[in-house]
Amino acid sequence: MTSLFGQPDPAAPPPRPGPGSRFASVVLHRGIEHTPAKSPAPPAARPSHRSAPPSSTSPGAPDAAFTYFIPAGMPEPLPGQLVRVPLGKANTPTSGIVLQVGDAALLGDLPPAKAKPILELTPARINPDLLALAQWLATYYVCPLGMVLQTMLPAAVKKQIGRKRILRYTPLPPSPTTAPAEAALTKPLRAALARLRALPESDFPAEPAALRRLAAISSPSVKRLHAAGLLTESADDTVSARAGAFGEEASTPPPDANAAPAPPAPRLTPTPDQARALASLVPALGSFSAHLLRGITGSGKTEVYLRLIEHLLAARPSATAIVLVPEIALTPQTSRRFLDRFGSGSVAVLHSGLTQAQRNAQWTACAKGQVRVVVGARSAVFAPVPTLGLVIVDEEHDSSYKQDQLPRYHARDVAVKRAHLANCPVLLGSATPSLESWANTRPHSPSTPRARYHLHELTTRAGNARLPEVRIVDLLDERRARAQQPGGWRDRHLHLLGPTLEKAIARTLADRGQVMLLLNRRGYANYISCPDPNCGWVMHCNHCDATVVYHKAAGVDRSGVPIPGGFVRCHHCLAELLLPTACPTCARRPNTFGLGTQRVEEELQRKFLPDFGITIGQTLLRLDADTMTTGADYFHALDRFAKGEVRILLGTQMIAKGLDFPNVALVGVINADTALSLPDFRAAERTFQLVCQVAGRAGRADRPGLVIVQTASPTAEPIVLAAAHDYTTFANNELACRAAVGLPPIGRMARIVCRDRDLDRATAHAADLAHALTEARDALPDPQSVRIRGPMPCPISRIDDHHRQAIELLSSSRGTLQGLLAGLRAQGLLLSDTHTAIDVDPIALL
Numbered sequence: 001m002t003s004l005f006g007q008p009d010p011a012a013p014p015p016r017p018g019p020g021s022r023f024a025s026v027v028l029h030r031g032i033e034h035t036p037a038k039s040p041a042p043p044a045a046r047p048s049h050r051s052a053p054p055s056s057t058s059p060g061a062p063d064a065a066f067t068y069f070i071p072a073g074m075p076e077p078l079p080g081q082l083v084r085v086p087l088g089k090a091n092t093p094t095s096g097i098v099l100q101v102g103d104a105a106l107l108g109d110l111p112p113a114k115a116k117p118i119l120e121l122t123p124a125r126i127n128p129d130l131l132a133l134a135q136w137l138a139t140y141y142v143c144p145l146g147m148v149l150q151t152m153l154p155a156a157v158k159k160q161i162g163r164k165r166i167l168r169y170t171p172l173p174p175s176p177t178t179a180p181a182e183a184a185l186t187k188p189l190r191a192a193l194a195r196l197r198a199l200p201e202s203d204f205p206a207e208p209a210a211l212r213r214l215a216a217i218s219s220p221s222v223k224r225l226h227a228a229g230l231l232t233e234s235a236d237d238t239v240s241a242r243a244g245a246f247g248e249e250a251s252t253p254p255p256d257a258n259a260a261p262a263p264p265a266p267r268l269t270p271t272p273d274q275a276r277a278l279a280s281l282v283p284a285l286g287s288f289s290a291h292l293l294r295g296i297t298g299s300g301k302t303e304v305y306l307r308l309i310e311h312l313l314a315a316r317p318s319a320t321a322i323v324l325v326p327e328i329a330l331t332p333q334t335s336r337r338f339l340d341r342f343g344s345g346s347v348a349v350l351h352s353g354l355t356q357a358q359r360n361a362q363w364t365a366c367a368k369g370q371v372r373v374v375v376g377a378r379s380a381v382f383a384p385v386p387t388l389g390l391v392i393v394d395e396e397h398d399s400s401y402k403q404d405q406l407p408r409y410h411a412r413d414v415a416v417k418r419a420h421l422a423n424c425p426v427l428l429g430s431a432t433p434s435l436e437s438w439a440n441t442r443p444h445s446p447s448t449p450r451a452r453y454h455l456h457e458l459t460t461r462a463g464n465a466r467l468p469e470v471r472i473v474d475l476l477d478e479r480r481a482r483a484q485q486p487g488g489w490r491d492r493h494l495h496l497l498g499p500t501l502e503k504a505i506a507r508t509l510a511d512r513g514q515v516m517l518l519l520n521r522r523g524y525a526n527y528i529s530c531p532d533p534n535c536g537w538v539m540h541c542n543h544c545d546a547t548v549v550y551h552k553a554a555g556v557d558r559s560g561v562p563i564p565g566g567f568v569r570c571h572h573c574l575a576e577l578l579l580p581t582a583c584p585t586c587a588r589r590p591n592t593f594g595l596g597t598q599r600v601e602e603e604l605q606r607k608f609l610p611d612f613g614i615t616i617g618q619t620l621l622r623l624d625a626d627t628m629t630t631g632a633d634y635f636h637a638l639d640r641f642a643k644g645e646v647r648i649l650l651g652t653q654m655i656a657k658g659l660d661f662p663n664v665a666l667v668g669v670i671n672a673d674t675a676l677s678l679p680d681f682r683a684a685e686r687t688f689q690l691v692c693q694v695a696g697r698a699g700r701a702d703r704p705g706l707v708i709v710q711t712a713s714p715t716a717e718p719i720v721l722a723a724a725h726d727y728t729t730f731a732n733n734e735l736a737c738r739a740a741v742g743l744p745p746i747g748r749m750a751r752i753v754c755r756d757r758d759l760d761r762a763t764a765h766a767a768d769l770a771h772a773l774t775e776a777r778d779a780l781p782d783p784q785s786v787r788i789r790g791p792m793p794c795p796i797s798r799i800d801d802h803h804r805q806a807i808e809l810l811s812s813s814r815g816t817l818q819g820l821l822a823g824l825r826a827q828g829l830l831l832s833d834t835h836t837a838i839d840v841d842p843i844a845l846l
């Protein structure tokens with residue numbers, strides 16, 4: 001006998017399907033990320049007919065669903081429900097998601113007697129539109145469905161952390177059907193049942209504790225009466241998370257937890273731009289349409305989001321909005337505004353600082369429709385809200401929306417699909433939209449003359465603020481100017497700050513203004529080499545085909561032990577070594593070359609300590625992945641900058657993300673060329689975005705800002721146009737360039753990387769795949785429509801001792817590319833496994 005949601009009685013014989021049994025096809029959560037050869041023993045059940053391919057020889061094949069029967073007494077599961085099922089000869093309990101429920105036809109040609117039972121139902125369920133979304137993701141991103149479902153359901157939900165089940169009981173009235181069971185009861189149990197029946201109906205269903213109090217019945221007696229079929233049982237699941245599911249503690253990064261709530265920001269009258277955007281966005285609520293809001297930095301995009309959500313909630317009180325932000329820890333100011341506007345009781349902020357129980361509580365509250373607004377990073381696109389009314393993707397160009405492991409999805413594109421399935425609008429916002437989104441606002445071709453996305457623009461800054469003046473300085477000129485200064489020729493220091501930037505910093509500090517400096521490279525130096533040109537030794541990682549980065553120790557390591565002289569780290573495999581004291585071939589003392597935030601930090605202190613008291617860690621803070629290890633570090637740093645304790649904030653792209661500090665009068669870009677030289681067709685786009693975004697941090701209030709961009713390529717288009725704040729020209733020129741060579745977003749791209757410890761195996765695997773792809777391509781009606789490049793070594797041809805070979809596919813048609821990949825996958829020739837990474841719409845090509 002299986003109680004509701006309960007475990008089967010271990011002593012009972014294994015249940016078998018009967019004539020009227022019902023069946024469910026279930027996608028399993030394990031054994032799918034490996035190649036079929038490595039997957040566990042095949043289960044007795046066979047892949048259902050819905051799955052592709054229905055091959056019993058490859059249980060690890062993508063999307064394999066297995067059919068189980070629903071034992072008598074177990075309620076019928078719903079599609080999307082998380083269940084436990086037996087797997088393999090050992091019947092290992094394994095979790096899976098129900099895809100479909102039906103009769104014996106689901107079994108195909110498997111004899112019903114061989115089907116195994118579902119062991120347990122859990123209350124966690126993926127709702128139907130998310131199930132459809134998962135199936136789309138699995139197909140589009142060539143990823144096993146089980147893996148996608150796994151991603152959608154956080155581990156805390158699967159394990160039901162923090163869940164409490166409350167069981168309640170109701171006695172059955174006396175009747176001919178209950179008579180035999182009653183007759184078999186012992187005398188005390190019969191008396192107990194009589195006492196229960198004497199209680200008023202309003203007391204039921206009642207918990208065992210209440211029954212003990214009201215009718216002096218012990219818990220074992222309750223269980224026995226229930227086992228005899230004389231009490232009905234109902235279960236209620238609640239998830240409690242200490243500190244409150246939506247309290248301040250759970251919703252905001254830790255340092256803010258005890259702060260008094262900020263007074264609500266005064267409601268500003270929308271700017272004419274904002275009013276115009278809202279006037280065209282509000283009528284779009286209620287059905288699917290896609291919108292791009294391009295608003296220059298400081299133009300008030302967030303206010304448009306807030307007001308649009310207000311309209312949604314007023315019109316449809318049951319609807320929920322999902323707001324995606326690049327990284328919660330990096331966008332505390334944005335999250336704060338949503339909490340202030342809608343109240344912490346109706347906003348769920350999903351961030352990495354949540355405990356497991358809080359995460360489960362948040363998820364459950366979303367699933368129960370108790371939340372009006374969900375704010376979160378990438379994975380919040382899967383928030384299980386039942387009635388989705390609006391999806392917003394803020395800073396939609398941000399690369400953190402792309403997941404770089406399975407499933408390799410792009411949350412912006414998934415957001416558009418999710419809105420489509422939920423039939424609600426999606427709004428993408430950015431000052432520097434990705435070319436993918438920008439291209440969607442243009443008519444595509446004579447056959448698709450209408451743009452896919454509606455474009456809304458905010459072209460003026462809110463509150464009369466002006467865009468900052470951007471000055472490009474040529475690093476070569478700066479070097480000359482430095483040399484001509486008194487004593488210049490004898491100056492042995494390495495200067496990453498040229499005289500122009502240096503003077504501007506001094507002037508800003510003298511005026512009590514604050515400074516932000518960007519250098520998108522961590523560490524002290526990224527090039528360690530022998531000073532003897534005849535030797536030519538350059539330090540490489542032992543495990544990667546890459547140079548290593550020298551980090552000057554910040555004093556002590558994690559265990560408090562001082563590290564003399566610093567260490568060398570590979571930024572690809574994270575291996576660490578000591579800085580060699582001598583060249584391994586000629587024994588000279590190595591040089592450390594190149595840029596890094598640590599080196600700038602040192603230079604700033606050297607130059608500005610005497611006059612302005614600029615001190616590392618005090619008035620000068622460095623924000624990069626080395627100093628900011630938790631969201632709390634970041635929060636503290638920004639808090640100190642906001643209070644004015646910190647005068648100079650130096651950092652990587654972290655400081656370019658949507659921060660708003662009114663006293664920032666100067667922004668400096670130490671070297672705009674770091675991204676420009678990467679072997680990636682998006683190098684120009686990244687450079688433009690980075691320079692534009694960081695420039696936008698200057699001059700936010702009534703104070704006009706100045707931006708100084710140091711570069712060795714002062715005439716490079718992305719830099720010149722970013723300095724002119726001219727997104728449209730940049731985007732249209734860049735689109736034309738990409739179109740000319742068929743690159744994304746005009747052409748569609750998929751990239752396959754074969755990796756193996758053995759170079760020959762990696763090469764052979766890639767060659768086999770390229771051969772299969774070429775054959776499949778040549779069989780297409782129009783073979784010219786797909787270009788195959790490779791196999792070729794990746795730009796970083798070895799990472800962590802794995803050799804890497806890439807194949808790139810380009811097509812003018814997304815459908816053709818999908819069909820090609822799906823066909824090979826169905827034949828089992830192309831699987832996402834430990835040796836093969838398939839990346840559809842890749843954003844990094846290293």
Ligand SMILES: [Zn+2]
Pocket residue numbers: 541542543544570571572573574575799800
């Ligand atoms: Zn390495």
Ligand SMILES: [Zn+2]
Pocket residue numbers: 530531532535536537583584585586587588
């Ligand atoms: Zn040497």
